[in-house]
Every structure is written in C-alpha cells, then in structure tokens.
Amino acid sequence: MVGQLSSFTFGHCFVIRHLSLVILTMAITVPRPRLNWRERLYLPAIVAGLAITFKHFKNMVLGRTKVTMQYPEQKWDSSLPDHYRGAPALVRDEDGRVRCVACQLCEFICPPRAIKIIPGEIPTADRFAKVEKYPEQFDIDMIRCIFCGMCEEVCPEQAIFLRKDYAITGFTRADMVHHKEKLLEIGGVMHGVVLKWNERK
Numbered sequence: 001m002v003g004q005l006s007s008f009t010f011g012h013c014f015v016i017r018h019l020s021l022v023i024l025t026m027a028i029t030v031p032r033p034r035l036n037w038r039e040r041l042y043l044p045a046i047v048a049g050l051a052i053t054f055k056h057f058k059n060m061v062l063g064r065t066k067v068t069m070q071y072p073e074q075k076w077d078s079s080l081p082d083h084y085r086g087a088p089a090l091v092r093d094e095d096g097r098v099r100c101v102a103c104q105l106c107e108f109i110c111p112p113r114a115i116k117i118i119p120g121e122i123p124t125a126d127r128f129a130k131v132e133k134y135p136e137q138f139d140i141d142m143i144r145c146i147f148c149g150m151c152e153e154v155c156p157e158q159a160i161f162l163r164k165d166y167a168i169t170g171f172t173r174a175d176m177v178h179h180k181e182k183l184l185e186i187g188g189v190m191h192g193v194v195l196k197w198n199e200r201k
C-alpha cells in the first residue's frame with residue numbers, strides 16, 4: 001500500500017514537473033526597448049512636462065482657462081453629455097403605479113450583483129391585478145454598481161433608467177444602499193405607455 005502510494009505520488013510529481021518544463025519552454029521573451037542617449041538622460045522629457053505645466057499656469061494667470069471648479073456651488077450638470085450614465089432609478093407611470101413588475105431580469109443580468117429584489121403579489125381586487133407582481137423590496141447597492149446600464153437595457157417595462165445623478169454619498173455602507181423609495185424619488189414619473197400592461201390592450 002505504501003509502495004503504491006509512493007509510486008502514485010512520484011508519478012504525479014513527474015507529470016507536474018514535465019508540464020512546468022513545457023510551459024517554461026513556451027514562454028515568450030519580450031526584448032526591452034533600447035533607449036537612446038536623450039531618453040537615458042530623462043531631462044528632455046522632464047523639460048517637456050514642465051513646459052506643459054507652465055503653459056497651463058500662464059493661461060490660468062491670464063484668465064484664459066479655469067483649472068478648478070468651486071464644487072458643490074458649481075457643478076458639471078449642464079455640461080454632462082446626453083447619454084451620461086449616472087445612478088439607476090425606478091420610475092412610476094402616469095397613474096402613479098411603479099412600472100417595475102418584479103420580473104428580476106435586471107437582478108439576473110447585473111454584473112456586480114448590485115440589485116436585490118423581493119417580489120410581492122398584487123391582490124386580485126387591485127386595478128392593476130393583471131400585472132401580477134410588484135417589487136415589495138428593490139435595493140441597489142451603489143458601492144457595487146458600476147453604472148453599466150445593463151439593467152436599463154434588459155428591462156422589458158421601461159421601469160429602470162440611469163439618471164444623471166453622480167453625487168452619491170453616504171457615511172456608512174448601509175447609507176449607500178438605495179431602497180425602493182429612494183430609487184422612486186430619484187426616478188420620478190416617466191410618461192409614455194408601457195405597452196405590455198396597457199389598459200387599452
């Protein structure tokens with residue numbers, strides 16, 4: 001038994017060593033670039049960098065460019081590009097109904113698993129009973145969120161959108177979790193019918 005164990009271990013060691021040798025022989029050697037005498041002095045690069053710094057300093061002294069913004073009194077809000085992706089938010093429709101139908105597609109697709117949804121059932125007596133589900137709990141952990149916009153892309157109900165909010169702060173990790181109420185507050189009302197659940201269908 002001891003002999004069998006020894007040969008088994010030796011066999012495995014041999015295979016591992018053999019594999020290591022194969023990997024080593026497959027390694028590619030990348031040649032280091034050869035620096036000329038100017039590059040080896042480093043001084044020209046330092047002078048070029050200082051020249052750029054001096055140019056910015058001169059423009060600032062002459063009032064041609066502003067290098068600082070008095071945040072939060074001044075903000076970039078008006079200069080943000082049209083398709084800027086800020087904080088994700090939930091929206092209500094014109095009737096005040098939360099558009100989300102708790103299908104959990106966004107929770108499934110979210111790469112960093114930032115979304116947590118607990119679906120609830122809409123009572124049969126409710127006006128929107130045919131929708132069947134609503135998000136009883138909908139949380140987005142903004143520490144995890146990477147603003148990729150995949151939740152917005154995947155949502156079949158146009159219920160979640162990335163808004164332009166970027167000033168997302170909090171003192172604790174718990175503060176950074178946006179609950180349903182907060183998400184709806186950021187999102188507001190989105191006009192335009194959601195065809196799937198349209199009363200007129």
Ligand code: SF4
Nearest residue numbers: 110145146148149151
């Ligand atoms: S924007 Fe991306 S990371 Fe953030 S909640 Fe949506 S899917 Fe998740």
Ligand code: SF4
Nearest residue numbers: 100101103104106155
């Ligand atoms: S936000 Fe959209 S994708 Fe996410 S659970 Fe609600 S309806 Fe489904």
